[in-house]
Amino acid sequence: MKGVLILPSQTNEEPQREQELRQAALELFARKGYHNTKISEVVKAAGVSQGTFYWYFDGKEQMAIRLVENGRDRLVEVIEQGYRKHAGSVDDMVNSSANLLTNLFEFANENRNLMAFLLIKGQGADPKVRSAVSEVWIAFEEAFKKNVLRAIELGMLPQFTDVSLRVNILVSLITGVLTKWLFGPLHDVDYEPVYTAAQIAEETARFEFRGLLG
Amino acid sequence: MKGVLILPSQTNEEPQREQELRQAALELFARKGYHNTKISEVVKAAGVSQGTFYWYFDGKEQMAIRLVENGRDRLVEVIEQGYRKHAGSVDDMVNSSANLLTNLFEFANENRNLMAFLLIKGQGADPKVRSAVSEVWIAFEEAFKKNVLRAIELGMLPQFTDVSLRVNILVSLITGVLTKWLFGPLHDVDYEPVYTAAQIAEETARFEFRGLLG
Amino acid sequence: MKGVLILPSQTNEEPQREQELRQAALELFARKGYHNTKISEVVKAAGVSQGTFYWYFDGKEQMAIRLVENGRDRLVEVIEQGYRKHAGSVDDMVNSSANLLTNLFEFANENRNLMAFLLIKGQGADPKVRSAVSEVWIAFEEAFKKNVLRAIELGMLPQFTDVSLRVNILVSLITGVLTKWLFGPLHDVDYEPVYTAAQIAEETARFEFRGLLG
Amino acid sequence: MKGVLILPSQTNEEPQREQELRQAALELFARKGYHNTKISEVVKAAGVSQGTFYWYFDGKEQMAIRLVENGRDRLVEVIEQGYRKHAGSVDDMVNSSANLLTNLFEFANENRNLMAFLLIKGQGADPKVRSAVSEVWIAFEEAFKKNVLRAIELGMLPQFTDVSLRVNILVSLITGVLTKWLFGPLHDVDYEPVYTAAQIAEETARFEFRGLLG
DNA sequence: CATGAATGAGACTTCATTCAT
DNA sequence: AATGAATGAAGTCTCATTCAT
Secondary structure (H helix, E strand, O other): OOOOOOOOOOOOOOOHHHHHHHHHHHHHHHHHOOOOOOHHHHHHHHOOOHHHHHHHOOOHHHHHHHHHHHHHHHHHHHHHOOOOOOOOOHHHHHHHHHHHHHHHHHHHHHOHHHHHHHHOHHHHOOHHHHHHHHHHHHHHHHHHHHHHHHHHHOOOOOOOOOHHHHHHHHHHHHHHHHHHHHHOOOOOOOOOOOOOHHHHHHHHHHHHHHOOOO | OOOOOOOOOOOOOOOHHHHHHHHHHHHHHHHHOOOOOOHHHHHHHHOOOHHHHHHHOOOHHHHHHHHHHHHHHHHHHHHHOOOOOOOOOHHHHHHHHHHHHHHHHHHHHHOHHHHHHHHOHHHHOOHHHHHHHHHHHHHHHHHHHHHHHHHHHOOOOOOOOOHHHHHHHHHHHHHHHHHHHHHOOOOOOOOOOOOOHHHHHHHHHHHHHHOOOO | OOOOOOOOOOOOOOOHHHHHHHHHHHHHHHHHOOOOOOHHHHHHHHOOOHHHHHHHOOOHHHHHHHHHHHHHHHHHHHHHOOOOOOOOOHHHHHHHHHHHHHHHHHHHHHOHHHHHHHHOHHHHOOHHHHHHHHHHHHHHHHHHHHHHHHHHHOOOOOOOOOHHHHHHHHHHHHHHHHHHHHHOOOOOOOOOOOOOHHHHHHHHHHHHHHOOOO | OOOOOOOOOOOOOOOHHHHHHHHHHHHHHHHHOOOOOOHHHHHHHHOOOHHHHHHHOOOHHHHHHHHHHHHHHHHHHHHHOOOOOOOOOHHHHHHHHHHHHHHHHHHHHHOHHHHHHHHOHHHHOOHHHHHHHHHHHHHHHHHHHHHHHHHHHOOOOOOOOOHHHHHHHHHHHHHHHHHHHHHOOOOOOOOOOOOOHHHHHHHHHHHHHHOOOO
8 A cells, every 4th residue: 555645646546526527516416416517516426627627528428428428337247147047947047137237236336426316316408418328228229139139049938929118128127127216206316215126126026036926 | 958969070089289299209309318408499389389389388388297107107007018917928928017018109109209209318308307217117017017927826936035126127128129129229219129139028028937048 | 414415406515526536646646656557456446447547637647737737836835834934943943944844844744645756656657647747846955945035044054155056955854754754764655754744843943953972 | 933924916906807896886976876786787897797796795785884994994083084183262162163164165075975875875775774864964963072071170151951952953954964064955966065174164154153144 | 438458678696717826 | 728808699687668458
């Protein structure tokens, strides 16, 4: 850890200011939405001057897009780790799905600001930003579809006539549950989930495979 | 007093201009979001002058809230018509649920602008509008909860230990499916649903009760 | 009193609506100033419609001017009644002046809204209205000057080298005292004078002739 | 710390733009009144852009209040310098009062815009601004009262039964004379006083102590 | 005479962005 | 790299006035 506190001559610290700006912006976007967040507030929160923002970013919109794209990559990574290698029993499958969802929910809870922007506030932004957000959920659905197709391939799920529709419904379920679990009925960034990630994941996985009657 | 109530050749003419303004605003809010919609655009679309807007509404925010509250009432009305009177078989229940969802989905498809604002764009608005939108979904969930409790009472659904959680997940599923069905992956107001309301309702109802494995 | 309540066929009631509008406007002008008073408020206070205002008056400005000119005539009338016919002792003169001031102060107190507009709020209006207000005070000063010249003529006051200056100072004193007495330090229309008109008139008259040392 | 205080070739440069804006605003307020002065005119007169105004001030109202409060402090300072230390003859007192008034009148004439706003136009502004203006004259009267009480203490003036009333009348006299002297009968900012500050002060002081008969 | 919905010019204010230092 | 004063386009809202009924 030596040298960590020596600020003036740091080497790899390159984008420290940038990081602070990103974090500040993401928090504000998540809380107040894109349009209700002023650059002046972002820079104040990050402790830098107005001009500095424009040294690191081309503008408000471009910054938001960067934020979203960065989030997308990290999110997809989580889901792709659920990719199945071998076949197993139904219970295996439920457990496996629950594990994937647990990872997803934990990631989401550790990145609440990001998720709030992606799930809720992003749609209030400008067209380009909205597109970027939409692409996140397309990528998200793709990743899930890959998993479902793999499960069918391994004979663990029946050959649906319309896989896309099922995946569609499945993803709707997951994002719906995720949003409510994370932010509650009022979509409050400061809401504290009442269930653990594992609990809500297990319930969701059970529902996923067996429905209300299961 | 004869003749006093005979208005000059109109029946329930109400404030026609107000209706036009509401519609224009809702369409623009749905398409471009709250902040990207200018009053100047709304009045242009409605074919009235800027000042006229302020004759009928106190301001942009208040108008949006009125729009949301009006939508909430109509939406809840649809769901409450699904209230069950007698017990029946499981298939009855699935059918019944599918019917309710069909009604809901049809209503939604006939009020795409309203739904786009409630489901997607509303969260980009100002705090008071956001609150109003959140309240819509709370009311929505309440209405569903009433239906589920009734089904449990009639012995058609098991006594869940945590009804709220189940309803929560159920509502998440429904709004998730609804959003995707109506607006597609890109949240496009002009997206044309690929399934009919009845089809998606049936699939959703099946999933609701039996999950992926059903 | 017979017939008084038969409204539809009244004859000399001509400007009833106009009177109500004048009164309402004067009160609002006095309280809130010219620019902070909206025609919509005036008509609401008078219980008529917006259009009616424009049937009786050419516009806001013209109405204010009419109000001011009407007030001027009544105000000057009061002062001119102080015109002296015969010579008398110094005490006569002080008493006589006190009587005139008493009349003035009583008139002012009975027409608080008018005086508030003339003394205080009128200067915040538009140029033409301001001119009309200024002319009131010029007429006021003229009327006083006439009285002073008459007193000099009768040998009751010395031949000042500069009568205008003295009258000027005298009028400054009177309007200054009047304003404070009527509306208090905060220029509040609802202020209640702590002295009676006669008391403040006597004090002022004494000061007028003898100053602080008198 | 050497060198830290050496600013790049300026001495007390403060916010120069702010000064220009203040001056421009005060002049326009004085001439046209608060409501007839547009921010667009102020910034044009100051030679800056519209946005710059809002960099230095929170808004029109807040700026007007600042203007008034600043003026109040300077005005009171002038009067408090008249505070009497030793007793003296009646003539001393008249002279002393004339001196104080001369200072006051000179200050007023050097700050015609400020005085026009405080004496005349301020009452046409919005409530908060009006309050600020009223407070100026309350402070003004307080300062005079202190002087009068001191004179009584020194035995130079009799023990009035009601000092407040006398001071009230005195201040009414002074502000009345001041207004007329500065702005003439038409309350014209460009009016040129026909007497010097010393002349009008002397006349006023004589009137103050001896009245018309003096 | 009376109504009140409709108008539109123009006011204040916001805020993303620029640029000289 | 960093600052922060300056910009100006554009937005929301006000309100005196008009006019068809």
